[in-house]
Amino acid sequence: MPEGHTIHREARDQRPMLAGQILTVTSPQGRFAEGAARLNGQRCLAIEAYGKHLLYRFATGDALHIHLGLFGIFRKSEKREDGEAEPKGAVRVRLASSSHAVDINGPNTCEVLDPAQEVSLIGRIGPDVLRADAVAQKAYAKIAKSRAPIGVLLMDQSVMAGVGNIYRSEILWRQKIHPEAPGSSISEVVFQGLWADAVQLLEIGVRENAIITVEGALPSRSKYGERVNIFGKTQCPACGGAIRVFELASRRVYACEACQARG
C-alpha cells in the first residue's frame, strides 16, 4: 500500500540490512526463479528509490527492479539462531544477507534490469519530490502546457514522481487548488507551493512511516482518520461544507468545491 514515501522509507530501512553484502536471492513462490538465479550470490551495492520504484543495484551491473503496485508488500526479518523466518504468503523474492531477510509479496513489477534498461527506467520517471537531485522545473514545464486536470497530472509519475492517490487529494486541498483545474491554469508560484507541500508531506511520511497531512498529528497518538484532512471524509475541516467525491484518473479524489479554486 505504497506511495512514494513508503518506497523511500523501505530503501532507508533495508540499506543497513542488505547493502554491501552478498545476498542469497530466492523465489519461494517460484514465479521469479529465473531472475533470482541470476542475482543469487551477487553483492548488493546500493538500494535506491526513484518515485515509487525501488532498485537494488548489484556488483554485476544488474539491478533488481521492484514496483509494489497496489498490492505489494515488504516484510523484513532478522536472522535467528534457528535459521530464517518462514515465508509468509506468496513470497516472490527473498533477499537474504548474513543478518536479515527481506521478503517481497505481490509486487506489480519484479524484474532484473541491465544497465541500459535501468537508464531507460529512470529516464521515464519524472522528478521525484523526495530526491535531492529532482528538478521541479521539469514538472512545471509539463504542467504549464497541459490541458489535463492538475489532479491527473499530479498522479502522472512521468510528470512528477512520488505522489499517489491519498497525497493527491490532501495536497490539492491544502493548497486550495481544485483537482479539475487544468494544468495550464496553474501559475508558477502556485506550482511552487504545490511542489513544496508535496516535498514536505512526503518527507513527513518517510520520517513517520505513515501518511500525515494534519499539522501535529503523530501516528502513535492518532487514528488514521485523524491524520488526513479530506481523503475519505465527508465534511471539509476548513469550512464545514460537504466534500465532493469523484473519479479522476480512474481513482477516487476528494475535494471541497468551496475552498478549492478551479483556477
Add this chain to the structure above:
DNA sequence: GATATATGTGTAC
C-alpha cells in the same frame, strides 16, 4: 468462507 476494496501501472480497444 465469500466478497469487496485498496496508498498503482501498463496495455489493448
Add this chain to the structure above:
DNA sequence: TACACCTATATCG
C-alpha cells in the same frame, strides 16, 4: 475507458 495484473485485509454472513 476497461481490464489485467494478483495479494492482503476488512467486512459481512
